[in-house]
Amino acid sequence: MTEPAGGSTAVAPRRGSTLLEVSELTAAYGPVRALDGVSLRAGTGEITAVLGANGAGKTTLLRTISGLVRSSSGRVTLDGEDITAAPVEVMVRKGMAHVPEGRGVIAELTVEENLRVGALFRGKVGRAEFDRVYDLFPRIAERRDNPAHTLSGGERQMLVIGRALLAQPRMLLLDEPSLGLAPRIVAQIFALLRELVDRDGLSVLLVEQNARSALSVADVGIVLNLGRVVATDSAAALLADEQLRHAYLGF
Ligand SMILES: Nc1ncnc2c1ncn2[C@@H]1O[C@H](COP(=O)(O)OP(=O)(O)OP(=O)(O)O)[C@@H](O)[C@H]1O
């Protein structure tokens, strides 16, 4: 990265500079090749949407980036540092958090106890960090002493995002946060992501089948089909590409 003219060495990374880089990533489940040489980058302070139909490889991509699935070849770097297949506690320490598909919470634990899980691999997570999550999600704050199994789908999604934020990530990987939620709740969650990105400089890799909503909040979009990248462009350009939308995005 080049230094801005007259800039000091202590400046925050520039918006849009590469934070996460995936190069020629390949992953397979036995004979099924789920990722076939995927390369992409996600910028600092940006939302990068990864789109594509069922089975395109979106979840596998996130799982391979965060080391849950082993790649057969390729490389993942975070801020220039090779993190390919690093153990989860290393990933978390380096600033990567993954919110998996399906909003898994520990049903018998309270909301606050579930949030504490997110802070596990981070040394000093204090009251202020919890309060910040509660400020972001007032619904979660109201339910903090309730068991997680009593939450609605939307509240659960907020809880798992809050839990990931307690690990104080730079790069948040989100797998299908909109799935099965009412449009109003989806809009609320996406607006909040946008706020975190614009205000705090968080960087997000957002996997979505709901391409229209994802592109309305994202800066950049990447379209996967059968484990390969078929398009990468600004969100606005992808929204305007009728042929591509019809072929791969279902709208
Ligand atoms: N655990 C697994 N074992 C075997 N094959 C798998 C496994 N997980 C995924 N696959 C296969 O890998 C391919 C990519 O799946 P993946 O779940 O990454 O797609 P996706 O884009 O997330 O789909 P969806 O939109 O339905 O969530 C598919 O062909 C799928 O059947």
Ligand SMILES: [Mg+2]
């Ligand atoms: Mg998936």
